Amino acid sequence: MSEVRLAAEPRTEFGKGAARRTRRAGKIPAVLYGHGSDPKHLALPALEFARVIREHGTNAVLKLDLGNGGSELALTKTVTTHPIKNYIEHVDLLLVQRGETVKVAVPVVVTGEAAPGTLVTHELAEVELEAEALHIPEQVEVSIDGAEAGTQIHVSELPLPEGIKLFTDADALVVNVVPAPTASDMEAAEAPAEAEAPEEEAAEEQPATAEA
Incomplete structure (x- = not known):
């Protein structure tokens, strides 16, 4: 920069x-x-x-x-x-x-489109790194183009310019690609909530027991 x-x-x-x-x-x-x-x-x-x-x-x-x-x-x-x-x-x-190195936080930007039928979660918004003051990257880009479900990208896999030192944990998860939920998955998730509702209503309608 x-x-x-x-x-x-x-x-x-x-x-x-x-x-x-x-x-x-x-x-x-x-x-x-x-x-x-x-x-x-x-x-x-x-x-x-x-x-x-x-x-x-x-x-x-x-x-x-x-x-x-x-x-x-x-x-x-x-x-x-x-x-x-x-x-x-x-x-x-x-x-x-000039020539001095500084520690800064740089945003991580996800580019590209993952494979159809997947859901992408961006787990880490920025990474902390050390760079020469006049060569700080504006952002770190990571491509997920065509990534299949099960793909995970960690800090250690980020493409960085030469001479950059990372301080963020190398094992930290940056991007996680998982299967997109299907309609049946959504219905299954909603079913327990709907099943609990009649039981609660029945409990509310039951008359109170009079004390002797």
Whole structure:
């Protein structure tokens, strides 16, 4: 993944009131930290940052233009969104360097169509891996094209670029292909529930025994 250029301005005001003013100006309060350096308080352009996250994911490497010719490379560590209005309230950024390896979570995407008469369950949504900061895969794709019932794909079988180190358990199940339930299977599953209903109704209709 190549770096994405993004303008960033220093913030000199802090607190809830200052954060609200920053957001009203169309920017997102952010903090850049890492490598033992003092945290830098920044304001990011809200629309541009949201577009980067939408198009490249949270593992996009940001090249932050800090003005005066200065720039830093960063990864998005945490994005805090408003629980109701769903806008981005704050961002934590992690300072990275070229050639440095970082540990990130990458989504697993299932492609293709399994064989007819099968049901596919996607058991693992993402894997944790370590990669060079500028070569983090946007996603890990696994194909199930033509897979028959009984096919199972584990983490150890995922196709990964060279140099990637996995931290997720290699035996963890990613995809499971099973026979699709038939109409008779569905009827058999519904039958016990229907059989219990008359017994419950009969119990409700039975008159209560009077105590002596």
